[in-house]
Amino acid sequence: MKIQDIMTRDPSCVTPDATVREAAQVMSREDVGAVPVVDGQSDRRLVGVVTDRDIAIRCVAEGKDGSCRVRDVMSADDLATCNENDSVDDVMNTMSSEKVRRIPIVDERGSLVGIVAQADVMRKASDTHQAGETVENISEPGGRHAQ
Numbered sequence: 491m492k493i494q495d496i497m498t499r500d501p502s503c504v505t506p507d508a509t510v511r512e513a514a515q516v517m518s519r520e521d522v523g524a525v526p527v528v529d530g531q532s533d534r535r536l537v538g539v540v541t542d543r544d545i546a547i548r549c550v551a552e553g554k555d556g557s558c559r560v561r562d563v564m565s566a567d568d569l570a571t572c573n574e575n576d577s578v579d580d581v582m583n584t585m586s587s588e589k590v591r592r593i594p595i596v597d598e599r600g601s602l603v604g605i606v607a608q609a610d611v612m613r614k615a616s617d618t619h620q621a622g623e624t625v626e627n628i629s630e631p632g633g634r635h636a637q
Contacts, residue, residue, distance in 0.1 A: 491572050491577065491578045492574065492575060492576070492577060492578070493572055493573070493575070493576050493577070493578060493580070493581050493595055493604070493606055494574040494575065494595075494604070495578075496578060496606060496610045496611065496613075497537060497574065497595050497603075497604035497605060497606045497610065498604055498605050498606070498607075499603065500603070500604070501520075501522075501524075501525075501526060501602070501604065501605045502516050502517060502519075502520050502525065503516075503526040503527065503528045503534065503602060504525055504526075504528075504540065504560055505527065505529065505530060505560070506529070506530060506537060506559065506560050506561035506564065507560070507561065508559070508560045509556055509557050509558065509559060509560070510540070510545045510554075510556055510557075510558050510559070510560060510563055511547050511556030511557065511610050512560075513525050513540050513545065513560050514542070514545060514556065517542055519600075521617045522607075523541055523543075523591075523592075524539055524540065524541040524542070524591075524605075525539070525540050525541075526538075526539055526591045526602050526605060527539060527540055527560055527561075527564050527566070528559060528569065528601075528602055532595040533599075533601055533602075534601045534602045535600050535601050535602075536564035536569065536571065536596050536600055536601070536602045537563075537566060538560075538564035538565055538569065538592050539564060539565050539569060539592070540550060540560050540563060540565070540636045541565070542589040544563045544564060544565065545562060545563055546554065548562070548563035549562070549563050569592060569594065570584050570585075570590055570593060571594050571596045572584055572593050572595055572596075572606070573593065573595065573596065573597070574595050574603055574634055575600070575605060576598070578611065580613065581593050581606050582611055585608065585611070591608040592605055592606065592607045592608070593605065593606050603628055612633070
């Protein structure tokens, strides 16, 4: 099975200039914990991801208000991504090795075309044993985004 069969297409996103309040409003409206960050709404080149945890730790915990910018709290370095033509096994391996629950899906230009969440994999994966192992691996401490 290909990632394109299970991904959420054209997810809502924000730009680095958006406020964290705007990002949080997208999270609330879409009932998600992460929002992709793109350089512009037209070509949607992925430049980062902002999570509810990023907002809590890098904004609220530091005493900043909702007007601080997404660029100041997002994860941007060495993002884990997959391509829509990759297999579901590929996304599970990436989630396991990177210890992340969501993977942005990009095209050959690096433009955002979708996102896959751990829940998507669990609901739609044909190999439920591997999907269970993926969740277990994600939950272990570590990964380059653990800081």
